[in-house]
Amino acid sequence: MTSSVDFNTGRVVRGDEPATAIDIKLRRRRLVSSVLRYSVLTIVGLVMLYPLIWLIGASFKTNAEIFASPSFWPDQPTLSGYINGWETSTPYTFARFFWNTFLIITPKVIGTAISCTLVAYGFARFDFPGKKILFATVIATLLLPNVVTRIPQYLLFRDIGWLDSFLPLWVPSAVAGDAFFVFMLIQFLRAIPRDMEEAARVDGANTLQTLVYIVVPLLMPAIISVCLFQFMWTMNDFLGPLIYISSVENYPVSLALKLSIDTTEAFDWNQILAMSVLTLAPSLVVFFIAQKYFIEGISTGGVKG
Structure with missing residues (x-):
């Protein structure tokens, strides 16, 4: 057999x-x-x-139908929540608040990508006096809750005269104030072999040229992941704008949603839900567009070169 x-x-x-x-x-x-x-x-x-599906369905309901019908799909769909919610109870429409959010996010994402890449490259590739102490300080800031630094930051920005502006939201990111992203990029850089960098130096490239033309292309999945994290965190940030911004004309959408809630009268929940859907839409669109690079960046961080 x-x-x-x-x-x-x-x-x-x-x-x-x-x-x-x-x-x-x-x-x-x-x-x-x-x-x-x-x-x-x-x-x-x-x-x-299901909560997201219910949110989208309830945004097309009337205020009375939201509590009368348990189903997520409206019996008589209406756009009144979107129309009335877009106008808001202020002289400004939600277009102004979306524009303010764009003005906050764009410099913050760009500043984070540039500054954190520079700092992470310095820690990962160079030896200098006090490197271990500085790196330990960066890691230590990860252990501090954000609420601990809110009051010192507020007093600092108040003395500088930056309150009621976007500068308190921009500047910390432009100087690598987000230690998590620095640490994240350092781990990615440690997984990248130095062979190509050494070859570029032999060919006469300086440090900046090596970073821009050799390291950044290899680090692009990680940089996209950093930008995606920063984008979503900034879109969801409520406490930061609430502390530093006092003028309604400078509100981002996270604060504009609070304007839809009246503490003296009944809430127009269909308007709140409709604007919540519009607020969530940019984060979902950006995530699904960049998810390929995001997953690639996350997986690359676990590979040692």
């Missing part, structure tokens, strides 16, 4: 045992396993996405 190894399945097939029967059994097992796996994942995914 002879036997052979099926390299596709890893099983030993006897000479008197039909291979087709074994293949059919294995295919059935794989099919049942796949069906069960994807069924569980689908159910878990729907449970996690």
